[in-house]
Amino acid sequence: MWNQLKKVIAMNKGDFILILSLTAGIFLVLQFVIAVVMVVLKPGEGVRISGPSMVFASTILMLVLTLAALLVNYPQALQFGCTRRRGLLLQAGLLGAQYLATVPLVAAALLFELHLAPTLWKTVTGRSEDLEFFLDGLTLPWWLVLAAPLGGIALGLIVSAVIHRFGRVGGWTLYGVWMAVMLGQSFLPWKEHWWTAPWLYPAVWVLVLAALAWSVRTLLRVTVKA
DSSP states (O other), X not given: OHHHHHHHHHHTHHHHXXXXXXXXXXXXXXXXXXXXXXXXXXXXXXXXXHHHHHHHHXXXXXXXXXXXXXXXXXXXXXXXXOOHHHHHHHHHHHHHHHHHHHHHHHHHHHHIIIIIHHHHHHHHHTOSSOOEEETGGGOOOHHHHHHHHXXXXXXXXXXXXXXXXXXXXXXXXXXXXXXXXXXXXXGSSOTTTGGGOTTHHHHHHHHHHHHHHHHHHHHTTOOXXX
16 A cells, blocks of 8 residues: 555656645745835835735645546546545545645745744845834634645545536536525625624534545545546
8 A cells, every 4th residue: 555655646746846836936926026015115014925825825736636636546546446445545645745745835934934034024125123014913823824735635525526426517516505605694694793603613514524524435436437
């Protein structure tokens, strides 16, 4: 199993290059834009946006990689005679390796922004006093740095299972659910502070865990056409 996982990781080394280049590229572009603004405008405040942007980007990246693993790689493995259980475990191992490649880069970006950016922007703007940061509340807790990419994997798992089970109809169903969540909240009776309802988060966790269990069960029973 371990030898097979190493082969799967080696076959998907392009994804790891994508992770490194895309994550580093987003961070460098954001830092370059901030540097240009600092040098040209010399504002009295800075802004920490690259850290939260990196967390969001890592979530989307893991979502895309999960969809690729379960909608492309997993069916191909089954076509070549791999069992469903082994194929799913191999893809889970691949996604775990990709997650471990993503999170340290995002953590490094956050550390840079928290500890080195203040000195850097102070030097760039030629200020003698410390630089205040606009929207400092954007600084994210560390648990979110770890959990957000996992959320991308979980969402990718659910979406992949729905598409495998229902095909194109499943894709439109997911779109309908998304629009219902986005638009339907305005019709709820607790409009102002509905997100503070004490039952909301336990209910969401129950739904998510149930959806993940259904997704794994579905993927273990998926039929792949030759």
